[in-house]
Amino acid sequence: MASNGKTQRGGFGVGMVVGLLVGLVLALGVALYVTKAPIPFLDKVPQRTAEQDAAEIEKNKHWDPNSPLHGKNPAKPGSGLARTDGSPSPAAATQDAVASAVANAAAGVAAASSAPARAASAAAAHASAAATAASASAKPGADAFVYFVQVGAYVSTDDAEQQRAKLAMGGLKARITEREQSGRLMYRVRLGPFETREDAERMRDQTTASGYGEAALVRVPR
Known part of the structure; x- marks a missing residue:
């Protein structure tokens, strides 16, 4: 019985080892x-070669996102207004020449149009000076003063305003001036x-006769 138990334990251990x-x-x-089987969805995509990658990079160097806006005759690379060496292209030089010619023509037209205006202004100034000289010669004894008729002088502004209101009611336009005295x-x-x-004397006599008080004649240099 003991040997039979040992045999069973040995067979069980061998079975475990074999199973492992x-x-x-x-x-x-x-x-x-x-590891060797193909991966679904990934291995079905064709792999790109190095030559294809290089061709794609070269193509993207000159890609222009605005090419659909150029129409049927897109601008070629290098056809701009400047060359690679920094000098202006013939198109740029032509545009500069045209712009310079237009500016010179405009300046000439402006100068030509301003010349008659200057001449007319000089003539008008000369005529005005001549008229002034003629007027001075026609009135050799021209008065060097202007004249005012003073209808009153008051310490209070209310009194002065009342006098001016009386004159206004009589159709006479007066004004109030200020001056420090004593x-x-x-x-x-x-x-x-x-x-x-x-004229000032006639107005003085008129105001005195109308009862506005004693009026005085005042002269002031021009």
Whole structure:
């Protein structure tokens, strides 16, 4: 009975070892199959060669995203207004020449149009000076003063405004001027100015006769 138990234990151990070996062999076979079998969806895509990559890179060097906007005659590379050595192309030189010619023509037209204007302005100034000289010669004794008729001088602005209002009701336009006199500020009500002494005297007599008070004649240098 003892030998039979030993035999069973030995057979069980051998079976386990054999089972482990078989499992390792199966696992190794599955691993080899997975690594060598083609991967779904990935291996179906054709692989690009180095020549194809180089051709694609060369093609993308001159790719222009705006080429559909150029129409049937797209601009060729290097046909711009500047050359690779930094000098202007013939097209750029032609455009500069045209622009310079247009600018020169415009300057000539402006100069030609401004010349008559300057001549007319000089003639007008000369005529004005001549007219002034003629007027001065026609009136050798021209008065050097202008004249005012002062209808009152007041310490209070209210009094001055009342006098001006009375004159306005009589159809006479007066104005109030300020001046310091003997340390006090005086508000003067005046009519004028008048170009001649005769006109000022007539206005003085009129205001006095109308009852606006004693009026005085004041002359001021021009």
